[in-house]
Amino acid sequence: MLLHLGTTWLLFAVATVAVFGFFFGTALDAIMKDDGFGSTGNTLLFTLGFFVAVMVANEHGITFRDLRLAVAWGLSGAFVFISVMALIKAGLARL
Numbered sequence: 001m002l003l004h005l006g007t008t009w010l011l012f013a014v015a016t017v018a019v020f021g022f023f024f025g026t027a028l029d030a031i032m033k034d035d036g037f038g039s040t041g042n043t044l045l046f047t048l049g050f051f052v053a054v055m056v057a058n059e060h061g062i063t064f065r066d067l068r069l070a071v072a073w074g075l076s077g078a079f080v081f082i083s084v085m086a087l088i089k090a091g092l093a094r095l
Contacts, residue, residue: 002051002054002055002058003058014047014051017046017047017050017051017074018043018047020046021042021043021044021046021047021050021078022039022043024042024043024046024078025038025039025040025041025042025043025045025046026039026042028042028082029042032086035086035089035090036086037085037086037089042082045078045081045082045085046078046081046082047078048081049077049078049079049080049081049082050074050075050077050078051074052077052081053073053074053076053077053078053080053081054070054073054074054077056077057073
């Protein structure tokens with residue numbers, strides 16, 4: 001799905017996800033404080049997790065004919081990715 005987008009649509013998708021990621025990242029930064037990655041770090045992790053989840057779903061043969069399904073997969077992947085990274089950071093802080 002993402003690999004078949006034109007450059008303009010791909011940039012538009014990345015910009016849109018990054019803007020929403022910044023809102024979520026800022027909220028997570030206020031909640032997690034020192035346990036988080038900062039607003040910018042959360043935004044980068046959110047954006048990366050979103051697109052990795054969509055790419056992994058495409059690799060497993062899941063096609064997104066409905067945009068809502070793609071957004072659901074992407075958001076789920078983003079929050080799972082941020083959660084896993086926060087768990088890794090917390091585990092490393094305890095060592």
